[in-house]
Amino acid sequence: MTTAPTTLSESSSRLTPEMVQQIEQWCRRYPDKRAVVLPALHLVHHRWRWVPHSVVVQIAELLELAPAEVQDTLSFYGFFKQDKPHGVVRAWVCRSISCALRGGDELLEELCKLVGTRPGEPARDGSITVEAAECLGACEHAPCVLANERLYRGLDPRDVADLYRQLRKQAEQERDPGESSTTSPSDAS
Ligand code: FES
Numbered sequence: 099m100t101t102a103p104t105t106l107s108e109s110s111s112r113l114t115p116e117m118v119q120q121i122e123q124w125c126r127r128y129p130d131k132r133a134v135v136l137p138a139l140h141l142v143h144h145r146w147r148w149v150p151h152s153v154v155v156q157i158a159e160l161l162e163l164a165p166a167e168v169q170d171t172l173s174f175y176g177f178f179k180q181d182k183p184h185g186v187v188r189a190w191v192c193r194s195i196s197c198a199l200r201g202g203d204e205l206l207e208e209l210c211k212l213v214g215t216r217p218g219e220p221a222r223d224g225s226i227t228v229e230a231a232e233c234l235g236a237c238e239h240a241p242c243v244l245a246n247e248r249l250y251r252g253l254d255p256r257d258v259a260d261l262y263r264q265l266r267k268q269a270e271q272e273r274d275p276g277e278s279s280t281t282s283p284s285d286a287s
Pocket residue numbers: 192193194195196197198232233234235236237238240241242
């Protein structure tokens with residue numbers, strides 16, 4: 099995975115040559131360049147965990163669109179981060195009915211306390227971002243949390259500390275080797 103530009107100023111973040119190449123390949127494959135906006139945003143977000151404004155402009159140039167058109171697509175989906183990267187692990191805590199009845203809200207609140215932040219904001223060390231989620235499609239395992247690709251199922255809200263330990267361990271395992279564990283997300287702004 100390409101190192102997220104968390105230590106660069108927002109204005110100096112640039113698409114990597116590999117990203118440009120991938121986007122150009124998609125342009126040749128899709129009948130309309132507009133259709134490449136969403137895959138391009140996902141490509142950047144997956145690698146860097148955010149899509150800086152400067153990169154929105156670059157994507158627009160590549161696709162021969164107005165930056166506002168790319169920005170509109172980005173802002174339509176609450177999924178994309180634009181002010182700073184989300185944590186190495188993005189933990190979606192389900193708060194829909196089955197999970198809520200089994201302590202999903204409590205889980206969300208207590209997990210945020212342990213991470214030392216509020217929903218949507220990364221921990222100071224950039225390891226974890228906790229997010230509130232609607233149904234994750236695993237109601238039979240309520241309450242559950244989807245952390246990147248990993249589903250934590252049948253959680254006990256009274257043992258949120260154990261979940262927190264597991265998420266921290268996951269963040270260490272998944273952290274980009276080129277990324278400093280002491281990088282503060284605020285360095286990005
Ligand atoms: S209600 Fe939580 S996974 Fe469906």
